[in-house]
Amino acid sequence: GQQLNQSxxxxxxxxxxxxxxxxxxxxxxxxxxxxxxxxxxxxVLLIALYKAGELxxxxxxxxxxxxxxKDSFLNISASIxxxxxxxxxxxxxxxxxxxxxxxxxxxxxxxx
Amino acid sequence: xxxxxQFPSHSVIEKGQTVTLRCDPISGHxxxxxxxxxxxKEIKFLLHFVKESKQDESGMPNNRFLAERTGGTYSTLKxxxxxxxxxxVYFCASSLHLGVNYGYTFGSGTRLTVV
Numbered sequence: 539g540q541q542l543n544q545s546x547x548x549x550x551x552x553x554x555x556x557x558x559x560x561x562x563x564x565x566x567x568x569x570x571x572x573x574x575x576x577x578x579x580x581x582v583l584l585i586a587l588y589k590a591g592e593l594x595x596x597x598x599x600x601x602x603x604x605x606x607x608k609d610s611f612l613n614i615s616a617s618i619x620x621x622x623x624x625x626x627x628x629x630x631x632x633x634x635x636x637x638x639x640x641x642x643x644x645x646x647x648x649x650x
Numbered sequence: 651x652x653x654x655x656q657f658p659s660h661s662v663i664e665k666g667q668t669v670t671l672r673c674d675p676i677s678g679h680x681x682x683x684x685x686x687x688x689x690x691k692e693i694k695f696l697l698h699f700v701k702e703s704k705q706d707e708s709g710m711p712n713n714r715f716l717a718e719r720t721g722g723t724y725s726t727l728k729x730x731x732x733x734x735x736x737x738x739v740y741f742c743a744s745s746l747h748l749g750v751n752y753g754y755t756f757g758s759g760t761r762l763t764v765v
Contacts, residue, residue, distance in 0.1 A: 580756030
């Protein structure tokens with residue numbers, strides 16, 4: 539089946555610093571998504587990318603859909619304590635309907 | 651609008667017992683999905699309902715797992731008999747239409763621990 543390789547597994551940054559994480563796949567996806575999960579909650583959609591090469595921002599978050607359609611990155615700028623959580627990338631392949639394939643997640647810690 | 655509700659939030663059962671997880675989707679959402687995250691790994695797709703019909707159940711691990719959505723409203727996921735490797739967080743999600751751009755919303759999950 540399809541697999542997404544997400545890195546890093548853990549990220550420790552100082553408050554105010556930027557952080558970046560990425561996902562790669564051996565398969566092409568038509569849609570790339572980035573989710574955040576807070577403790578005890580379900581994943582919440584942060585950014586959705588629909589076109590190869592697309593660069594999209596949501597506040598301090600910026601994500602890009604790779605040109606090859608096999609990768610994506612998420613950048614968090616000027617981190618704050620509430621950015622702490624697990625970030626997941628997910629891909630959706632059109633032929634599989636709305637089924638999502640997720641990466642293993644990046645645990646982000648922001649030190650004050 | 652109420653979100654996706656899952657019950658219970660936590661469940662601890664012994665190996666060999668039966669557990670039933672429940673998901674109440676957002677009202678009017680025909681699409682309902684089950685996913686699970688095991689041991690800090692990726693969140694994996696289990697199955698997809700459209701109303702009461704199973705659209706895609708290719709992610710179900712084995713026949714110890716039974717999902718139902720009678721009447722096309724809430725869904726249950728039964729694990730019988732539970733094994734140690736079934737421990738993890740089970741997420742339910744719902745959407746109005748197919749595609750993540752149609753409000754694909756996750757519940758808070760049920761943390762299942764099999765001892």
